[in-house]
Amino acid sequence: MALHVDQGVSAVVPQAWTHKSNANEVLCDRWWRTGPDSFTVTAHWPEAHGFYLTRHGLYDPLLLGETIRQTLPLISHAAYDVPLGHQLLWHDFHWAVSTDALAAGDASAEIELHITCSDVTYRGTRAADVTLRVEALHAGASLGSARTRFGIQSRAVYERLRGRYADIAAANARALPLPSPAPALPAGRENFDDVVLSSADSANRWQLRVDTAHPVLFDHPVDHAPGMLLLEAARQAAHTLAHPRQTVVAAMDTVFTRYAELDAPCWLKADPLPDDLIGRARVRVVGHQNDKDVFASVVTLATVD
Known part of the structure; x- marks a missing residue:
């Protein structure tokens, strides 16, 4: 079951909740609840990343995309009783960023994400579909915003829908x-x-x-x-x-x-x-x-x- 953190009390993000195997690729570090369906997540962007490169003096805007992607399993597991092992299905993803706010400094950047979930549908006690909206800040200034909707499937349902494609090794x-x-x-x-x-x-x-x-x-x-x-x-x-x-x-x-x-x-x-x-x-x-x-x-x- 999910760990329900009290409103305003921050908690460390477990690596497993970001669905990343390499700890160095985990961007989200803390989260807390600000309302029944609203949350704040903090993240750190490294000064230099091996794939999401700093170019033209700007952080890679897709770092914002990956940071938000990590919040999808995080919020699912932390707040909506989704067990580890369930599959997330992206329906759509819309985001915009202020390129001025992407200016890279000489140290890692702290990002703050204000998240609101809506149109949450349930299968039993756990969420099955969620719309997630994000307002992102960098150094207190608006960095960008996003909206995404994603579905959540148990492993059994996923295997039934995917058929032979569900076998990762095959x-x-x-x-x-x-x-x-x-x-x-x-x-x-x-x-x-x-x-x-x-x-x-x-x-x-x-x-x-x-x-x-x-x-x-x-x-x-x-x-x-x-x-x-x-x-x-x-x-x-x-x-x-x-x-x-x-x-x-x-x-x-x-x-x-x-x-x-x-x-x-x-x-x-x-x-x-x-x-x-x-x-x-x-x-x-x-x-x-x-x-x-x-x-x-x-x-x-x-x-x-």
């Missing part, structure tokens, strides 16, 4: 060979090992590059391509389309429609959209596999010097 044994990476610089990457796109038959189409040995994106074995990998792929596709302009992601609006499996190619296509109301470029990235859409993301890019 799914990884069927994984496709790793294709060659696309050029790193246009994708906003310095290391080819961190490129998650492989060039295809046109300048705006790629195969998703699923490296199940990647130490961050595949922190532990799973039976499908993780949501953070899909977000990273959308980000890299948008940067590539904008190249050679220097850009940073300012917002992402993503809908996940089905799992991206490891045993078939997942194709991504990026198309420009009209600029937003303040003149920032927007790119729509769609991933499809076996002739069905897997996810779609509208990526908003801010230009940097």
Whole structure:
């Protein structure tokens, strides 16, 4: 059962509640309840991260995405009686960040997340679906905001729905060979090992590059391509389309429609959209596999010097 911390009393976040195997990848450190369905979570961003790189003097905006992703299991286990071993299913994820507030300093950054949960549906005594809204602060200033909805399934239900794909070892044994990476610089990457796109038959189409040995994106074995990998792929596709302009992601609006499996190619296509109301470029990235859409993301890019 969950540990129900009294309102206003902070507690250390157990590593298991973030669903990360590597303790060095845990960003959330403390949490407390501020109301029946509201919480505060503090997190620390390292001065330098091996994957979420500081570029243009800014923290990687996807650090905010990963921090919020860690709050999904945290709040589920801590506040809504979800046992360890249950599976979380991302429905959608919408976030925006103030690029000015991403300015990196000479030390780790303390992030404060104010979380409100709504539209909580239950299966018995535990939550089954949750909408989570976040207001994020960095050094007391507004960093960004997010809204996401996710579902929660017991392992038995998950195995019934996933069928043969629920077997993690078998799914990884069927994984496709790793294709060659696309050029790193246009994708906003310095290391080819961190490129998650492989060039295809046109300048705006790629195969998703699923490296199940990647130490961050595949922190532990799973039976499908993780949501953070899909977000990273959308980000890299948008940067590539904008190249050679220097850009940073300012917002992402993503809908996940089905799992991206490891045993078939997942194709991504990026198309420009009209600029937003303040003149920032927007790119729509769609991933499809076996002739069905897997996810779609509208990526908003801010230009940097």
